[in-house]
Amino acid sequence: MKNNKIIAILITILFFGIGIFTLPDYGINWDTINHLPRGQVYLHYFLTGNKNYSDLPPYFSEWQKKGEWYWQKDNTLSFQPDIPKNSVPRLSLYQKAGVDFNYFMEKDGGHPPLSDILSSVFNLVLFQKLGLINDVDSYRIYGIFLVACLVGLIYYWVSIVYGKFAGLISSLSLSLYPFFWSESHFNTEKDIPETAFWTFFLFSIWQGVRKKSWKWILLSGLFFGLALGTKFNILFVGFVILPWIFFTSRKLFIKRWFVLSSFGAFLSGLIIFISSWPFLWADPITRIQKVIGFYKGIGLDESTVSNTYPIMWILYSTPIIILILSIFGLFSAVGKVTKEKNSLSLLAILWLLVPIIRVTWPGTVIYGGIRQIMEYIPALSILAGLGGLYLYDRASESKKVLVGFLIIFSFIPITLKMISIHPNENVYFNSLIGGLSGAKENNFPFWGNTFGAAYRQATIWINNNAEPNANVVYAYELIPNIPRIWLRTDLNFHNSNRSGFLRKGEYAITLPYKGTENRSYYDMYLRKFLNPVYEAKVDGVSVVTVWKNEDKYLKKQWIEKYDNNVKLRKDSEGVVFDMGMARDVSRLEISYNQNSSCVEMEHGRVRISVDGKMWQDLPGSLPQDWLISSMGKQPKDGKFVYPFTGQNVRFVNLFMSPSNNCLKNIINFKLYYFSD
Template identity: 35%
Template sequence: MFRKFRQILISPHFLILIVPVLFLIIGIATIPDYGINWDSFVHFSRGQSYLNFFLTGKKNYNDFPPLVYSNCNSGNLGLLLPSCPGGGFRRSYYQNDYYNYEFWVVNDSGHPPVNDILAALSNYLFYQKLGILGDNVSHHLFILFTSFLLIIGIAYFVCQELGTFPAIVSSIVLASYPLFFSESHFNIKDPPEASFFGLAIMFFYLGVVKNKWKFILISSIAAGLALGTKLNIIFAAVIVVPWIVFYLINKFSPNFSITKVAQFLNDRRMLLLSFVVYLPISLGIVYIFWPYLWQDPARNTFNILGYYTQIGIGTPAEMSKYILYGWNIYPAYWISVTTTLPVLVLSVVGILSFWLFARLRKMEFYLFAILWLFVSIVRVSWPNADIYGGVRQIMEYVPALAILSGVGTYTLLRFRFRKVSLALIVVGLFFSIFEMVKIHPNENIYFNQLVGGLKGAQLKNIPYWGNTYGSVYLQGVKWINENSEIEAKIALPLGVMSNISRTMFRSDLHYSKPNWSGPNREGEYGIEMYFEWPMKYWYSFQYYDKYLEPVYVYSVDGVPILKVWKNDMEHTKSIFKEEISYLPKFTSIDKNILGSALNIDLGKNVFITKLVVHHAKNGCQNGSLGYIALSSDKKVWQQQIDPITSPQVAPNVDEKIIGWNDTNFVYLFAGKNTRYIMLDPQIENSCLLKNFEVNVYGLKTLP
């Protein structure tokens, strides 16, 4: 019996399960270390509404008791749900009375909802019914579980082709890949998409190679789940079609004959039938689980495709320095500097292993992995393709990279110095895991030594360095929960309220966008992510960052990635405590192509804080464009980011805080040094320039 048990322990099938199981255990234990991402509210509320309809047939939550914030459901950031006296009905924060089935079935589009529904099902089981896990944690458990399935799939896939040790290496690389490990805890879209995508094409490969029609059916289900999450899976065709052509050429050469083809097809009759039902199964899954499509399938499908066209085309301005002959090298560059060096080396060796796999007649497997990696990257590097926020949108590249790391391992172990290679691989994997552990739970902002870590990425101003996808808000929430006074006010200078679940805060705290009080300094706490993104230059953020001393800074490797401010006089920097009025030396209305512009000369350089223009509201036009620009010499102008057609702060704050109304234009500056101000409404007969009166304010004490 002992011998049999020992054989089980050393069997390949048992050994390659170790890493996935460890990933699942560690993953569950560390879920509370991560926050939610800024898309979570939309996805979770949609998933809850559709699931409630599927389970009960009801289109709203009218029969649910209202959600009451208390110490039982608010401010508890641990893994397990605390026991509360009375127990009773547990309503999810995301079962929102406004965003119910009746809303989504009309206003849906964008990404499909299958992942949302499955996350809601996890919440239904582990939070609403069993009361084991918290509201957010139970949603996130679904994400972690799909990632676990992918790691198992990769381990078995590589083991089939290359053996046990390369399979273990591939599974370790995938499980410990910084972006994948981190976002498997809270990113509702990309890890599930990568998992379903990977499982779909791996089962397709195995079904074809092993002539297993059941694998093709499993692939079609996985493809349906992938398509029901994001449309990335359509690019799988660019992987499998060239690969299957290569596979067939190999099968029928060098002695091609009609008899050989006929026998090949006859042996695969069930396989061919499974191909016939592949698309109906995949598309059927999406249709069944997306009620939005039921109303008008053709029109709503075009709406969805329009959404993807909108977000998938057009290279962002911040990517301009990465454009080479029209191609965007940012995705490839980002991957090369955010992958740990040992994994990068193994992957490169794997990519360069063409000669070995050609000699060993394993080109089908090699080509499959190469196509998987390069198609994932090239599709967003194509001229005029769009990508932003790093490379999480193409997370399906990570399992391909993990497979190629296994390929690299397989290649190195065939060299003469096998033991040295083995030792270096093991040490390299330990180094990679250590790199991840030391910045936990912020693995998704990892940068390697090629750019000097996160600090180097900041100094090089790599677009979106430090972008945690919203997870880091949790660290600020923890600080506020522990340190803020009773019934304190909380505001976000940039993000929308759904960026942080209300139930993450203590029940007594007042969390609302209009709490932002700016220069009125009403004592609210401001909390915001701190990384390189265009919105950080908006006034609502610049005010907090320039005017106030933060009360809490959360840093990784010495680089701030989140700040908390208290907006009161005590925490205002001394030079920003007093402002005075500066009388313009000269104002003029100058004609231009689109109309007229107001030019203001202050006579000297001033650190301005506010421009006020009193103007008419009748017999004139209010435009939808326009801008403000500043200059110190009237030669070089800097256009301001905030638009002039709407207040720079939250709704319900504009007139109360800054005085904006239909006869009063107010534009705020966070202490900008300038002499000349240009206000260009870019419209004829603008109300802003009719019967105008100008007031300019600036700092009394110059920095």
């Protein structure tokens, strides 16, 4: 057992080292802006009692002005700003002056904040106090640390029950699970910590039952509290633990030490949960009900995908070798259930099934792949270890060594694949669906979604290639998805610079995945009219794209014309333009009369049709300033410009309310189309 501990520690150190080394390659999670400011606020309150940052030196005041910000050097974990370190306020960019304790007392109520707080502790020590690690990556070392401990624990746990070989295969399966590896670098406020704490909790319970130890049972309360303080998934662990204890050690239910220590563990977990979340303190019952309502809202709804979708995602996103070994392991585990005392096999089966059943049960919903139930992955890895052992044991004595090496070497292909697609491992799909390109071809739900991780590749390219003082925008997304310190200080990073068909030369970044092609005019324009200047691809599919919106990158030169014979028809709901024949529309320009008898538009939308019967709503609503941000709000001041992307239509309908809005007072208009 001593050797098992040493090997487990070495595996932990190895994973941590590789994880830290690769950390600067990954972008941040889309949810980061919702978590880290909250973690910093609560941490500052716990440490100082202050409800704002008035006791700290001010951060940069004008983040768009050169000299009032800094650029963190690319591809490095260490703190390396482009200005002297002593001129950088040693605060985090997520310590926002306007987002304070009182703000969260009003706005909080989603996922619990404990991992936000613990991530902020790592930032406080490694960046703010020691200046060793850069501002953003310092938060994420928390996740790498937890996962390294988790991988080491899986080895140790399996090895003390089934031997070193099974432990090695289990730890390899967990480490080389592409989705898990990738997410461990940036999904460090919710799903990764929850998976780690869920596993630590189960191990503590297993040890407590196996050793008849109230100390282990009490220790499980710590991990229950950490998990509950991170995400409510841990509440479903009862469907794993209770059947397992009933089947393997049911007499414990009447043992005084077990009942008392279990109650103590549950109580200590609740104390950790409540004490770590100041939002709950004013009215715990009402506010916990609000949190429960939040989880009901995201977990119980009419699903837009099949209930079998999570199962199919696991089938298609699990490396083939791990699938094969886990299938053998499942058969082996079923056979061991009645033979093992304190059966890890049964625990692993329940552990695998409960999270999956939870999101495939009728009336439940899951979105964004399977990141919300990542706790199934350690269980699958344990079963893969059992599967490897099953094949090893069935080999003849003369061939055991060969079989063992073959099983270990069978992980080489997935290792090479992960290296080749790094750092985009979380969009990995296996050969059963044809890789990411097959998932795209089959329109598999959420194909290609990196959840923000791929942005960092785009920022590195822009930093190296963009001309001084260039404008940078997203095709659609929100500014906080890329920390400002990841872009050169001379770059003007703001979505107001989207220029569409005006082509003013801005760089546009986006993550192409299922559903993004037609979500906005700007998305459609970029894809149809421009050649990208940069793409990071997996299996031939772009996972992050950069365009430069200027004439030299046009796919072809487009000629615009307009027809003076377009007919206009008004009705109570708006106006309809009829071109008399289907054409590839380019844009609509209207001059209209504003007077005292009309009002501003409150709501509108644009619809198009080939035959005047079947209508298609174009994305977005009116009035808005997202169409071409650099032109401002549309309609405005007697002018209205609406761009199209060459849709082949005959009719254009402006549906608008109220009926007496000024845009209906058309003075003149031009409806342009593309001509070959």
